Amino acid sequence: MSRLQDKVAIVTGASSGIGRATAKQFAREGAKVVVGARRDAELQSLVAEIRADGGDAVALAGDVRSEDYAKALVALAIARYGRLDVAFNNAGMIGEAGPSTGVSEAGFSNAVAVNLTAAFLGAKHQIAQMQTHGGGSVIFTSTFVGHTAAFPGVAAYAASKSGLIGLTQALAAEFGPEGIRVNAILPGAVDTAMYQDMNDTAESQAFITQLHALKRVATPEEMAKSVAYLASDDASFVTGTAMLVDGGVSITRT
Structure with a gap:
């Protein structure tokens, strides 16, 4: 499959989980990929895997909260590959959890900085570059939490990720006339390191599994295929959408 042949893509949060799987999926489908995250060793390992597979x-490496880093990722794409067609702003965190009355201002602000502000800063510079050649696809990783279903104890996560949906819609409306599509995926539970850390007992994992209509959690590779669809011309008339990829957890929670 070569839906992304010769396209150039940026993927943040690429050192693990959905980001890593998506970078590999993009490369398999023909894209040239700029990968970003904090952990350089993991990024270099990912690049080696992609190149070993012929990509x-x-x-x-850098901190997505920095606007200079957002600029640098775009500059690297242009210096190395000459253009930018796709951006997957995926970096995120759960942030400070627990009863909302006990969440610190710093904890709440950091979740917003990583999950929402960083995505805006990335898109700001990615879109400016896409405008120079008349189109592109920007994708965010939001969540079903706080959109179709809510859980207690994750106010900072839910608020910041819900903000991405508003950002998606605003940018889609603003830049649609220039051929730039903006969408978000809303995963359910995905078997990543973050998921394992949050659900470190068999009982917890069984509970989460049963919340989904499909009675399982997703693999990162399943999320990657959905992102690749939104990045590709197969989704040429899709913009401003918050696409549920949640295994039916929304319909069992509402």
């Missing part, structure tokens, strides 16, 4: 990728 083309380059890495730049």
